[in-house]
Each structure stands twice: as structure tokens, then as C-alpha cells.
Amino acid sequence: MSEEFGISIRKDAFLIKTFIYLFLIMGAVTMALPYLWMFVTSIKPLDEIQSFPPSLLVKHPTLAPYKDLFTMVPMGRYLFNSLFVAGVITVFNVFATSLAGYAFAKHDFWGRDKIFFIFLASLMIPWQVNIIPGFVIVKKLGWLNTYSGLIIPAMAWCAFGIFLNRQFIYSIPNDLIDAARIDGCGEFRIYYLVILPLLQPVHAPLSIFTFLQQWNNFVWPLVITHTSSMRTIPLGLAVLTGQFGANYAMVMAGAVVATLPMLIVYLMFQKYIIKGIALTGLKG
The missing domain is CATH 1.10.3720.10 (MetI-like)
Incomplete structure (x- = not known):
């Protein structure tokens, strides 16, 4: 009985930790995405910037x-x-x-x-x-x-x-x-x-x-x-x-x-x- 209780506690702890890590990863991606978009746009030619739909990929990067x-x-x-x-x-x-x-x-x-x-x-x-x-x-x-x-x-x-x-x-x-x-x-x-x-x-x-x-x-x-x-x-x-x-x-x-x-x-x-x-x- 105690062994099953310990397994249940470990599962709950694993699920909680997994949820926390997923939440933090989503937050990090949400905050990093604008910086990534800013940098990608800064090395794009004007025609790629104005293209639709917008894309993070750069076909012809330029400085x-x-x-x-x-x-x-x-x-x-x-x-x-x-x-x-x-x-x-x-x-x-x-x-x-x-x-x-x-x-x-x-x-x-x-x-x-x-x-x-x-x-x-x-x-x-x-x-x-x-x-x-x-x-x-x-x-x-x-x-x-x-x-x-x-x-x-x-x-x-x-x-x-x-x-x-x-x-x-x-x-x-x-x-x-x-x-x-x-x-x-x-x-x-x-x-x-x-x-x-x-x-x-x-x-x-x-x-x-x-x-x-x-x-x-x-x-x-x-x-x-x-x-x-x-x-x-x-x-x-x-x-x-x-x-x-x-x-x-x-x-x-x-x-x-x-x-x-x-x-x-x-x-x-x-x-x-x-x-x-x-x-x-x-x-x-």
C-alpha cells in the first residue's frame, strides 16, 4: 500500500514538474519570438518584408x-x-x-x-x-x-x-x-x-x-x-x-x-x- 502511495506521489510530482516546464517554455518562446522576428526583418530585402503571408525564413539575407x-x-x-x-x-x-x-x-x-x-x-x-x-x-x-x-x-x-x-x-x-x-x-x-x-x-x-x-x-x-x-x-x-x-x-x-x-x-x-x-x- 505504501509503495503504491509513493508511486502515486512521484507521478503527481512528475506531472506538476512537466506542467511547470511546459509553461515556462511557452513563456520563453512567447517573449523570444518578437526578438527573433525583429532580427529576421532587419536582414530581409524590402520585397520579402512586404510579401504575404509573412515568414520567418529569409531567402536572400542582406546587411x-x-x-x-x-x-x-x-x-x-x-x-x-x-x-x-x-x-x-x-x-x-x-x-x-x-x-x-x-x-x-x-x-x-x-x-x-x-x-x-x-x-x-x-x-x-x-x-x-x-x-x-x-x-x-x-x-x-x-x-x-x-x-x-x-x-x-x-x-x-x-x-x-x-x-x-x-x-x-x-x-x-x-x-x-x-x-x-x-x-x-x-x-x-x-x-x-x-x-x-x-x-x-x-x-x-x-x-x-x-x-x-x-x-x-x-x-x-x-x-x-x-x-x-x-x-x-x-x-x-x-x-x-x-x-x-x-x-x-x-x-x-x-x-x-x-x-x-x-x-x-x-x-x-x-x-x-x-x-x-x-x-x-x-x-x-
């Missing part, structure tokens, strides 16, 4: 849309602007939020919990509220259509990073910090030699989230830039769609160029994202 993309549109400049802006913001936010997280987690000072609560409360403020006052401030500072206007205001959007770092640093034993103080280390040296090397599970997902957010940022660059040389990738794609909307292959080539780097980075570091999110909620 002409990619060549036109970089010759007719300053896509290289758009890529550089996005990489530079997103990279600087990411490096600064990772450094600054880890320092702030260390202070909030391991140091007692007046108003610590109240200040941290204010940071958390700022996450509930819609980002659209900051557009008009942000534009006024940037204009008065003379930062319109400059890298300073694109980068410096975004450096202040770091509440989420402070929260992640604080939650993880709580799990670091105080004995490590006390041992470093006994050895004569100052606070910044403790942060650099003890805390910072342990924050890799947090910095990996935080870097990716910050970089993706700034890479896809459309509204703020649209508000403060007005020349082609300062446009980022999202603005470049909007211009591409407006000027060459009938050239479907070229538009799709631009979308591939804009999304492929982020897709590669995500696939390479997805395990760090999952690990970081799991660990940052353990204490606090």
Missing part, C-alpha cells in the same frame, strides 16, 4: 539595412552618448549608494532612521513630478543640451540602491568591522577593504538595473537636448522611425543595435541578479 543605419543616421554617436551617460551614472550610483548603505547599516547617528525613511518615501513619488522643476534647475545652471544635464540630475535617483546596499550590509558580521578598527583602519579603509569586496552580489544586479534604466531613458533626454550630437539611443530610434518609417528593415536594424547589448549583458549576469535580489531581503 544593407545595417550599413544604411550607420551611414544615413549618426547611430554611432547615439551609442556613444548612451554608453557614456549610462556608464557614468551607474559607476557613481554604485559607489555612492554603497557608502550610504554602509553608513545606514553600521553607524549610529542622529536621525538615521528618519533620513532613511525619507529616502524610501521618495520611491513613492512619480518621476514625472520631477520633470518641470528639474528642467528649470538645469536651465538656470546652463546645462541644457550638455552631458552635465543628462548625468548629474540622474545621480540623485539613488534611493533604491541605498536600500539594497543597506539590507545586504546588515548581514555582514560586526566582528569583521571591529577587527579592522583594531588593526588601525579608518572608516573609508574599512569600507574599501572589508565592506566593498563583500558587496558584489548587490553591485552586479544594481549595476545592471541602473544601466538598463538609463539606457532606456527617453523623456529626460528629450526634454533637455535639442541637437543630434546629444541624442541618446531612445531618441535616435524615435528619429529613425519618424524619418525612415517606411524602411522597415532599417528601423528593425536600429532596434537590434539598441537592444542586443543589453540582452547580452542580461544573459551573462542573470544569475547575479537573482542572487542579489534573494540576498538583499534577508535582514533589515
Whole structure:
């Protein structure tokens, strides 16, 4: 009787696992199909794109849309602007939020919990509220259509990073910090030699989230830039769609160029994202 019961349990577990895998495979195919269609369209001649019924097969592949993309549109400049802006913001936010997280987690000072609560409360403020006052401030500072206007205001959007770092640093034993103080280390040296090397599970997902957010940022660059040389990738794609909307292959080539780097980075570091999110909620 017990043997039959055990076989029944194993069958049920197998069926449940099979259903879960089938559901996940269907979800993966559903999400991957638009990317596949986008790439296939970007290497199709115009007559194949307009053929009916549409097909994923490419009879005469061509790289002409990619060549036109970089010759007719300053896509290289758009890529550089996005990489530079997103990279600087990411490096600064990772450094600054880890320092702030260390202070909030391991140091007692007046108003610590109240200040941290204010940071958390700022996450509930819609980002659209900051557009008009942000534009006024940037204009008065003379930062319109400059890298300073694109980068410096975004450096202040770091509440989420402070929260992640604080939650993880709580799990670091105080004995490590006390041992470093006994050895004569100052606070910044403790942060650099003890805390910072342990924050890799947090910095990996935080870097990716910050970089993706700034890479896809459309509204703020649209508000403060007005020349082609300062446009980022999202603005470049909007211009591409407006000027060459009938050239479907070229538009799709631009979308591939804009999304492929982020897709590669995500696939390479997805395990760090999952690990970081799991660990940052353990204490606090």
C-alpha cells in the first residue's frame, strides 16, 4: 500500500514538474519570438518584408539595412552618448549608494532612521513630478543640451540602491568591522577593504538595473537636448522611425543595435541578479 502511495506521489510530482516546464517554455518562446522576428526583418530585402503571408525564413539575407543605419543616421554617436551617460551614472550610483548603505547599516547617528525613511518615501513619488522643476534647475545652471544635464540630475535617483546596499550590509558580521578598527583602519579603509569586496552580489544586479534604466531613458533626454550630437539611443530610434518609417528593415536594424547589448549583458549576469535580489531581503 505504501509503495503504491509513493508511486502515486512521484507521478503527481512528475506531472506538476512537466506542467511547470511546459509553461515556462511557452513563456520563453512567447517573449523570444518578437526578438527573433525583429532580427529576421532587419536582414530581409524590402520585397520579402512586404510579401504575404509573412515568414520567418529569409531567402536572400542582406546587411544593407545595417550599413544604411550607420551611414544615413549618426547611430554611432547615439551609442556613444548612451554608453557614456549610462556608464557614468551607474559607476557613481554604485559607489555612492554603497557608502550610504554602509553608513545606514553600521553607524549610529542622529536621525538615521528618519533620513532613511525619507529616502524610501521618495520611491513613492512619480518621476514625472520631477520633470518641470528639474528642467528649470538645469536651465538656470546652463546645462541644457550638455552631458552635465543628462548625468548629474540622474545621480540623485539613488534611493533604491541605498536600500539594497543597506539590507545586504546588515548581514555582514560586526566582528569583521571591529577587527579592522583594531588593526588601525579608518572608516573609508574599512569600507574599501572589508565592506566593498563583500558587496558584489548587490553591485552586479544594481549595476545592471541602473544601466538598463538609463539606457532606456527617453523623456529626460528629450526634454533637455535639442541637437543630434546629444541624442541618446531612445531618441535616435524615435528619429529613425519618424524619418525612415517606411524602411522597415532599417528601423528593425536600429532596434537590434539598441537592444542586443543589453540582452547580452542580461544573459551573462542573470544569475547575479537573482542572487542579489534573494540576498538583499534577508535582514533589515
